[in-house]
Amino acid sequence: MPHSARETGKIxxxxxxxxxxxxxxxxxVEADEDCYQVMLLLASCRGALNxxxxxxxxxxxxxxxxxxxxxxLATAAGEDLIEIMKSFWK
Amino acid sequence: MPHSARETGKIxxxxxxxxxxxxxxxxxVEADEDCYQVMLLLASCRGALNxxxxxxxxxxxxxxxxxxxxxxLATAAGEDLIEIMKSFWK
Amino acid sequence: MPHSARETGKIxxxxxxxxxxxxxxxxxVEADEDCYQVMLLLASCRGALNxxxxxxxxxxxxxxxxxxxxxxLATAAGEDLIEIMKSFWK
Amino acid sequence: MPHSARETGKIxxxxxxxxxxxxxxxxxVEADEDCYQVMLLLASCRGALNxxxxxxxxxxxxxxxxxxxxxxLATAAGEDLIEIMKSFWK
Numbered sequence: 001m002p003h004s005a006r007e008t009g010k011i012x013x014x015x016x017x018x019x020x021x022x023x024x025x026x027x028x029v030e031a032d033e034d035c036y037q038v039m040l041l042l043a044s045c046r047g048a049l050n051x052x053x054x055x056x057x058x059x060x061x062x063x064x065x066x067x068x069x070x071x072x073l074a075t076a077a078g079e080d081l082i083e084i085m086k087s088f089w090k
Numbered sequence: 091m092p093h094s095a096r097e098t099g100k101i102x103x104x105x106x107x108x109x110x111x112x113x114x115x116x117x118x119v120e121a122d123e124d125c126y127q128v129m130l131l132l133a134s135c136r137g138a139l140n141x142x143x144x145x146x147x148x149x150x151x152x153x154x155x156x157x158x159x160x161x162x163l164a165t166a167a168g169e170d171l172i173e174i175m176k177s178f179w180k
Numbered sequence: 181m182p183h184s185a186r187e188t189g190k191i192x193x194x195x196x197x198x199x200x201x202x203x204x205x206x207x208x209v210e211a212d213e214d215c216y217q218v219m220l221l222l223a224s225c226r227g228a229l230n231x232x233x234x235x236x237x238x239x240x241x242x243x244x245x246x247x248x249x250x251x252x253l254a255t256a257a258g259e260d261l262i263e264i265m266k267s268f269w270k
Numbered sequence: 271m272p273h274s275a276r277e278t279g280k281i282x283x284x285x286x287x288x289x290x291x292x293x294x295x296x297x298x299v300e301a302d303e304d305c306y307q308v309m310l311l312l313a314s315c316r317g318a319l320n321x322x323x324x325x326x327x328x329x330x331x332x333x334x335x336x337x338x339x340x341x342x343l344a345t346a347a348g349e350d351l352i353e354i355m356k357s358f359w360k
Contacts, residue, residue: 008299015296019289026285029278035334036350042326043357049319050178056312058172060305065155066168074164078156080306082148087313088140088178098209105206109199116195119188125244126260132236133267139229146222154215170216177223230358238352245335246348254344258336262328268320268358 007059014055018048057081097149104145108138147171187239194235198228237261277329284325288318327351 025041060081068074115131150171158164205221240261248254295311330351338344 003299003302008302011299012296015292015299019292022285022289022292026282029273029281029285032273032278035330035347036353039326039330039350039354042323043354046319046323047357049316053312053316054176054178056309057175060309061155061168061172064305065151066161066164071156074156077305078151080309082151083306084309084313085147086144087317088144093209093212098212101209102206105202105209109202112195112199112202116192119183119191119195122183122188125240125257126263129236129240129260129264132233133264136229136233137267139226143222143226146219150215150219167215170219173216174219174223177227234356234358237355241335241348241352245331246341246344251336254336258331262331265327266324268324 003059003063007063011052011055011059014048014052018045018052021045021048057084093149093153097153101142101145101149104138104142108135108142111135111138147174183239183243187243191232191235191239194228194232198225198232201225201228237264273329273333277333281322281325281329284318284322288315288322291315291318327354 021041022045025038025045028038028041060077064077065074065081068077111131112135115128115135118128118131150167154167155164155171158167201221202225205218205225208218208221240257244257245254245261248257291311292315295308295315298308298311330347334347335344335351338347
């Protein structure tokens with residue numbers, strides 16, 4: 001199912017930012033920097049990944065469930081989301 | 091929006107089970123039981139609450155978004171879910 | 181390992197508050213209240229349980245790892261915490 | 271506080287693997303692949319980041335709290351961990 005170029009661009013920008021944050025974390029580990037700073041960098045990576053997950057799921061709800069062309073597609077997209085969400089309720 | 095008595099019954103049964111697990115945890119804290127056992131009981135409460143959250147969200151996706159009577163109701167239910175999910179991406 | 185009565189009291193008060201929040205959620209489900217309100221009540225239960233988990237883990241770190249009487253007890257308490265934390269990294 | 275080269279190596283290997291998984295996700299987004307597959311790739315990134323967080327926290331508990339040279343350092347490392355964990359209980 002096609003996504004808008006704008007939405008795709010936003011997601012790719014988030015991925016690049018997250019990769020930059022992971023590099024900063026790796027650098028701090030290699031330089032044996034203060035543990036608290038190292039853990040803080042990793043916690044910020046986790047926040048960024050959760051934000052990315054939120055963006056993708058929101059897009060899925062809006063574009064593929066609510067705006068589905070018919071009930072059959074909406075049902076399939078709804079079940080896809082439920083399957084993915086299960087990893088969060090464990 | 092009305093839910094089936096069966097779905098409501100399943101959710102209330104989960105709430106009762108969780109309250110029982112919380113009582114077991116509180117008892118273990120009061121009896122000053124082994125810390126690992128105490129933390130394990132609380133982790134199982136957390137698992138039960140996550141399972142309950144999953145049940146409620148799945149029901150919301152299926153009954154209120156996919157099966158909404160019209161696009162306006164589906165949109166509103168989708169935005170409700172997005173709002174709730176935000177607390178998970180933080 | 182004994183805990184202070186004050187710490188035990190704080191934890192039991194949190195459990196009671198959480199049980200009250202679960203009752204409010206169950207009541208809202210039974211009354212078939214607005215779905216968003218129902219999900220919000222459950223999200224607040226989840227926040228309360230996470231806060232309780234945090235309280236218990238903080239107490240464990242302070243009292244049973246940092247303040248352990250000897251290295252052997254500290255090691256055992258540290259491994260207990262690691263085991264419990266694993267359910268959060270999955 | 272210095273970490274073993276072996277532990278540092280393990281963490282850097284995990285970072286590289288995670289960056290590879292993020293690239294696979296970005297590629298799938300760009301190719302407009304099936305939404306379920308895209309969300310699954312991102313969920314696996316989240317699993318990998320949680321595993322990395324677990325590795326770093328376990329190392330911190332073992333090396334900087336349990337094995338701290340004195341009580342003052344253990345206390346400081348314990349409070350650092352508590353601070354970091356707070357982002358998980360929210």
